[in-house]
Amino acid sequence: MAETSTLNNELIITKINTIFVEEFEVDESVISPEKNLKETLDLDSLDYVDLVVLVDENFGFKPKAEDFTTIITIQDFYNFVITRAGV
Amino acid sequence: MNRVVITGIGIYSTIGTNLDKVRESLFNGQSGIGFEQLRKDFGFRSALTGVIEKPQLKGILDRRTRIMLPEQGEYAYLASAEALKMAGMDEGFLDKNEVGILYGNDSSSAPVIESNDIVREKRDTQLLGSGYIFQSMNSTVTMNLATIFKLKGVNFTISAACASGSHSIGIGYVLIKQGLQNAIICGGAQELNFQSMASFDGLGAFSIRESDPTKASRPFDRSRDGLVPSGGAATVILESYESAMKRGATILAEVIGYGFSSNAAQISQPTVEGPARSIMMAMRDAGLQAKDLDYINAHATSTPIGDAHEAKAIYSVIGDLNVPVSSTKSMTGHECWMAGASEVVYGMLMMQNDFIAPNINFENPDEDSAKLFIADKRLEKNIDVFLSNSFGFGGTNSTLIIKKFKK
Numbered sequence: 001m002a003e004t005s006t007l008n009n010e011l012i013i014t015k016i017n018t019i020f021v022e023e024f025e026v027d028e029s030v031i032s033p034e035k036n037l038k039e040t041l042d043l044d045s046l047d048y049v050d051l052v053v054l055v056d057e058n059f060g061f062k063p064k065a066e067d068f069t070t071i072i073t074i075q076d077f078y079n080f081v082i083t084r085a086g087v
Numbered sequence: 088m089n090r091v092v093i094t095g096i097g098i099y100s101t102i103g104t105n106l107d108k109v110r111e112s113l114f115n116g117q118s119g120i121g122f123e124q125l126r127k128d129f130g131f132r133s134a135l136t137g138v139i140e141k142p143q144l145k146g147i148l149d150r151r152t153r154i155m156l157p158e159q160g161e162y163a164y165l166a167s168a169e170a171l172k173m174a175g176m177d178e179g180f181l182d183k184n185e186v187g188i189l190y191g192n193d194s195s196s197a198p199v200i201e202s203n204d205i206v207r208e209k210r211d212t213q214l215l216g217s218g219y220i221f222q223s224m225n226s227t228v229t230m231n232l233a234t235i236f237k238l239k240g241v242n243f244t245i246s247a248a249c250a251s252g253s254h255s256i257g258i259g260y261v262l263i264k265q266g267l268q269n270a271i272i273c274g275g276a277q278e279l280n281f282q283s284m285a286s287f288d289g290l291g292a293f294s295i296r297e298s299d300p301t302k303a304s305r306p307f308d309r310s311r312d313g314l315v316p317s318g319g320a321a322t323v324i325l326e327s328y329e330s331a332m333k334r335g336a337t338i339l340a341e342v343i344g345y346g347f348s349s350n351a352a353q354i355s356q357p358t359v360e361g362p363a364r365s366i367m368m369a370m371r372d373a374g375l376q377a378k379d380l381d382y383i384n385a386h387a388t389s390t391p392i393g394d395a396h397e398a399k400a401i402y403s404v405i406g407d408l409n410v411p412v413s414s415t416k417s418m419t420g421h422e423c424w425m426a427g428a429s430e431v432v433y434g435m436l437m438m439q440n441d442f443i444a445p446n447i448n449f450e451n452p453d454e455d456s457a458k459l460f461i462a463d464k465r466l467e468k469n470i471d472v473f474l475s476n477s478f479g480f481g482g483t484n485s486t487l488i489i490k491k492f493k494k
Contacts (some may be wrong), residue, residue, distance in 0.1 A: 046217035050216050
């Protein structure tokens, strides 16, 4: 069960990274869990609107604006999606 | 009063995606019209349309910029980039000078329809993403291009139906002539998607000569049966003579006349008097007589009434002078909001290359076009001065007169 969960988590992270590369056009080499999400993806307020749509389309739930107040690093974002996508 | 000159032109159209290709198409009388099955599938009376190459902007514009641009905005960007390059206006110039933008655009249907389809399905506006609002507004072209090129001057859209592109050049000319701006990016853009033309198709104004698409647009011809919708974008860089001389720019031509009028009549039916007044006003503004015109680029869209009324209006001004007339819509179809700007670009290409593009498919005149010299074949001719007409729903008329540049 734990192995399945780890596998799912890896798939989610891979999918998130693919979104970062394909939709936000960042180089894969700059993506690192400890890095700041906003700065790495160069997100402005409009980009967050698009990020909500992408999460909904890819993971089946819609983040709220306030969710992003506690998401600082890319790892925070991974954890957020993993937690919510698994519910 | 300032003299107003043209220092750059650019085009993205169904007869070519840059100036070189368009010049070649005009020279050869090449049609850009085709048949789109999708329109038939959606119940269109006519599946005829201009056919355009989809631009690939990935790698040219960043993601944020691309998300904001509707179809016609992409065409307008490429046409304007070509025109700015020709004008020698780079980032540094745009940063140091108050260059404006006045662009003709009168719809942005596809994003409006697509976003409403999403909301209808998902019942949640937050799942629309950030782009649709900026793509949907009528001012989408000017808001996007002013942002992309970081412009600091006048910035608004002119919506005047099928005269939008022409009025944008006319108003730009007035602002520069008055000394309010030194340089303005003028133009017109038109979306080509089927959504934007469904309600227009419903009026029965489009040609149904579907068996022979390239023969369908036949302005002034006796057997014309309607227009063919088309689109793209065209840009004309206007600048004060003083500004152009000061920076050593190559001056391509001079705008010497602008005329306009309103028909005071029915919303969709053209008149003779309204266009005639527009032409006369432009002639007075330019200080010209009919004998001074070397070429008239007609508005003529290939509708039975519209072409007949324009032929009468032109004849009322030029009489039997036999000034060559052609409608480039015979090749491009009706480029609607873009047409007034693109037809100035087409006229400029003819002026630069000493020919008059043919009014293709003109085989037999009717009683009105018989009184005019319609150029049914390409003419080798020096053009010093040409006149361009554009008319639109609601009876809005615009006429521009362009002259080869002489110090």
